[in-house]
Amino acid sequence: MLLPEPDQTILCRRDEIISALKRFVPAGAVIDDDTTMAAYDTDGLSAYRNQPLVVVLPETTQQVAAVMKWCRDNDVKIVPAGWYIFVWWGDSSCRWRPSRIGKIQSDLDIDFINRTVTAQPG
Numbered sequence: 001m002l003l004p005e006p007d008q009t010i011l012c013r014r015d016e017i018i019s020a021l022k023r024f025v026p027a028g029a030v031i032d033d034d035t036t037m038a039a040y041d042t043d044g045l046s047a048y049r050n051q052p053l054v055v056v057l058p059e060t061t062q063q064v065a066a067v068m069k070w071c072r073d074n075d076v077k078i079v080p081a082g083w084y085i086f087v088w089w090g091d092s093s094c095r096w097r098p099s100r101i102g103k104i105q106s107d108l109d110i111d112f113i114n115r116t117v118t119a120q121p122g
Contacts, residue, residue: 010053010076010077011053013076014053014054017053017054017074017076018030018032018054020070020074021054021056021067021070024056024058024063024066024067024070025056025057025058025059025063025067026059029056029057029058029059029063030054030055030056030057031054031055031056031057032054032055034051036055037051037052037054037055038051040052040055052079
């Protein structure tokens with residue numbers, strides 16, 4: 001599979017993007033060093049690898065919403081990928097993949113009678 005060419009305008013904004021995303025999640029929840037990000041270069045299909053610009057590990061739905069809103073408002077593409085979010089540097093055709101966000105694990109409501117669970121993603 002051919003990957004799109006990196007968007008140079010996004011690459012040039014990397015430091016700005018990382019600083020902004022750190023405002024929305026706890027310390028340590030934004031991963032931006034190449035060595036650590038190597039663990040996040042795939043989501044289940046190891047034949048398709050691509051290092052992200054930055055990885056964000058939100059812990060609440062509010063943090064997810066804040067990250068998503070900021071990225072949308074600033075024309076930064078994201079890929080919710082498995083149990084984390086990575087900020088994509090590429091073409092808009094590669095914007096989304098199916099996801100769940102695994103740091104968010106608290107159940108909000110369990111209804112035993114109706115056999116339903118309302119939970120956060122993850």
